[in-house]
Amino acid sequence: MLANAGSRLLFNVHFITVITIMMTVSGCNQAEVMKTSDNIQPLVQETLIDGVLSNDASMAITLGRSRTLSIWDVATSQLLHQWSDDDFDETNYLLALSGNKQFLATAGKQKISVFNLETGKLDIRWPAQGFNPDASISSLFLSQTGSTILVGMNDGSITVIQRSSMTMSLFKQHSAAVNHVELSGFEQQVLSTGLDGDVHIWAAYSGELISSFSRPQQITSVSFDDANRRLFIADALDNNVIIDTQTTQSVSHLDYLERYRYFRQALFINHGKNLITATSKQSVIYWDASSGKELSHWDITAYNAGTTVFSMVMKPNGKLLTLSSDGALETWSL
Structure with missing residues (x-):
């Protein structure tokens, strides 16, 4: 009996110890999750179809469910330009902003419109096409100066448009819809990804494949x-x-827990030493890129059940700026 009592006592001590440790860890995680933003700025009173921030965090573009397209000054929340759905030939779904903030591209299923943001006037309107005549636009990108437009299609093709010469080149790089395109390598290379699980880096002018990765x-x-x-x-x-593109070798894998769901956005900071990701829900996670270890995580403010991050950039003061699908800006200290 004494032995059994001693065993029960020892079990209870261990159980209490485990519970205490779990409560301590849970308390730490809860503190991270409950981290509050330094500032929140609701821009619109509707959910967004798409939204994008300028690289210097000074401008926000929102495309609302009402199809109202708005340009905002982040510092003052002042409305700079606005267009309604009636101003376009077809309904818009995608946005892209040039790095210098002078041009904004919008895309529906079949057409691209490019606006000069200095004048607020339409600069060019272009019908998109893929190898499949029924293909529709699935991704969009504007270069630093707005001189190059990349258009990904749902048939796996990508069009490179040069505005200065009004020429375009069409390449078949994926076997399924292209969900991301961007210029890299001093605008000489294209990074594209697709629903086929492939990631390609290729020459913008010839379409020649430079390197490829897959998931x-x-x-x-x-x-x-x-x-x-x-x-x-x-x-x-x-x-x-995380891959070293020079060696094509793996640097690290994120030490990731399933509770965060999949990653929707990602942003390298501190010269590639750290990575910030946003999940399909409200969580934003700060990582050590070399080890793949989580440094902290928190939730953006949610006004709806499906709230997520549409865009995020670093401000000049070293703080993170996020734009949510609820049309709200939030500033975060890392």
């Missing part, structure tokens, strides 16, 4: 660091990796 499922987020040396790739089933 088992469709790619949900991808990011280059500012030197195009590190590349982050993640798919819909948490198959993620």
